[in-house]
Amino acid sequence: xxxxxxxxxxxxxxxxxxRCGQALGGVNETACERCHQPLKLxxxxxxxxxxxxxxxxxxxxxxxxxxxxxxxxxxxxxxxxIGPADISVTYVFVYCVLAVxxxxxxxxxxxxxxxxxxxxxxxxxxxxxxxxxxxxxLSLAPGLGW
Ligand SMILES: [Zn+2]
Numbered sequence: 001x002x003x004x005x006x007x008x009x010x011x012x013x014x015x016x017x018x019r020c021g022q023a024l025g026g027v028n029e030t031a032c033e034r035c036h037q038p039l040k041l042x043x044x045x046x047x048x049x050x051x052x053x054x055x056x057x058x059x060x061x062x063x064x065x066x067x068x069x070x071x072x073x074x075x076x077x078x079x080x081x082i083g084p085a086d087i088s089v090t091y092v093f094v095y096c097v098l099a100v101x102x103x104x105x106x107x108x109x110x111x112x113x114x115x116x117x118x119x120x121x122x123x124x125x126x127x128x129x130x131x132x133x134x135x136x137x138l139s140l141a142p143g144l145g146w
Contacts, residue, residue, distance in 0.1 A: 003030055006041045048114035052121035053106070056113075059125070059132040060103040067096035088138040095135050102128070 009015070011026035022034040031038050070093065073079040082093070106113070113121060 002041065006030060006039060009041055044115070049118070049121075050110075050114060052118070052125040053110060053113045056106050056125040056128050057103070059128045060099050060106055062132050063092075063096045063099035063135050064103045067098070067100040070096055071100060088141065092135055092138050095131060099132075 007026055007028065010024040015024050016022060017024055017032040017035060017037065017039070019037050020032060020035040022032055024032070024039070027033070027039065030040070070079065085093075113124070116124075
């Protein structure tokens with residue numbers, strides 16, 4: 001059934017392999033003839049719901065900004081010595097630095113994120129939103145000196 005539908009679809013539309021660009025006119029297998037990647041016919045939303053992804057990106061941008069500054073200062077050797085810090089200062093610094101690679105992964109993974117189901121998307125976004133909320137509360141607390 002799936003093979004027949006895939007063959008019918010590729011036979012009437014000028015679709016190419018998403019990986020290598022090979023024309024798939026009426027494929028006879030469930031894999032690309034050139035790159036041998038498995039093919040499947042799916043149904044998806046015309047416009048992916050990116051609300052959770054946008055919430056994730058926004059919540060990671062906030063700490064990633066100071067995180068980039070911390071990393072640049074560290075690379076240039078200009079980061080002031082950090083003595084014994086309390087747990088809130090440590091959390092803010094560590095979360096800022098961790099937010100930089102997390103933001104890159106989230107930005108580069110937009111397509112994969114859009115293919116996840118709604119619950120999984122929010123399971124990824126909500127912890128970042130809470131972590132950033134805690135970051136904001138601790139950053140605004142007196143004594144941190146931003
Ligand atoms: Zn291919």
